[in-house]
Amino acid sequence: MRIFSLFLAIFLAASAQAQPRFGLNEADYALAQRWLRASCLAPDARPLIDALSSRRTAMQTAFAGALAEGPTADEIAAVRGAAANRWRAQRAFLDDAALKDALSEDQRQALRSQSEDAATRSEVENFINGYKSNAMSGLAIVGDGSALDQLREISMRGDAPEALAARAALAYRQSLPKH
Numbered sequence: 001m002r003i004f005s006l007f008l009a010i011f012l013a014a015s016a017q018a019q020p021r022f023g024l025n026e027a028d029y030a031l032a033q034r035w036l037r038a039s040c041l042a043p044d045a046r047p048l049i050d051a052l053s054s055r056r057t058a059m060q061t062a063f064a065g066a067l068a069e070g071p072t073a074d075e076i077a078a079v080r081g082a083a084a085n086r087w088r089a090q091r092a093f094l095d096d097a098a099l100k101d102a103l104s105e106d107q108r109q110a111l112r113s114q115s116e117d118a119a120t121r122s123e124v125e126n127f128i129n130g131y132k133s134n135a136m137s138g139l140a141i142v143g144d145g146s147a148l149d150q151l152r153e154i155s156m157r158g159d160a161p162e163a164l165a166a167r168a169a170l171a172y173r174q175s176l177p178k179h
Contacts, residue, residue, distance in 0.1 A: 032062035
């Protein structure tokens with residue numbers, strides 16, 4: 001009985017760790033992540049949009065969840081760590097002769113004056129904004145009337161980054177060919 005209980009506990013723990021977010025199966029979660037983490041889709045947007053559209057219900061769930069929750073703490077921690085490493089590498093390179101030819105003294109001074117915390121915070125904020133922006137554009141592609149109403153409401157928040165992203169997402173939807 002002890003062995004069975006131990007096996008069951010290990011199985012349940014492994015299942016919980018492997019569970020994708022938003023109640024999706026692994027394939028749908030991987031598809032949503034491909035969209036959410038993209039920085040430029042121009043060359044292969046159509047096949048990806050077709051894949052998202054073929055899984056419309058699951059993708060709407062994923063993108064609504066991603067918009068509401070943002071990236072995971074682990075994803076943010078990874079971005080923060082990479083940003084700090086880039087800042088340190090940049091510091092080591094600031095006085096390199098090659099950089100002196102490429103940047104003016106004012107540009108080098110501006111880089112020197114930015115703290116690690118400020119640089120890291122900026123990259124993390126950009127990552128979160130990009131993730132949520134991609135969630136909005138995903139919702140614009142696969143979303144039903146309720147999702148589009150949510151985007152319209154967000155788009156009316158003035159000049160806030162999420163309002164600009166929502167307006168861009170709605171404009172993107174209008175640009176897509178009708179199927």
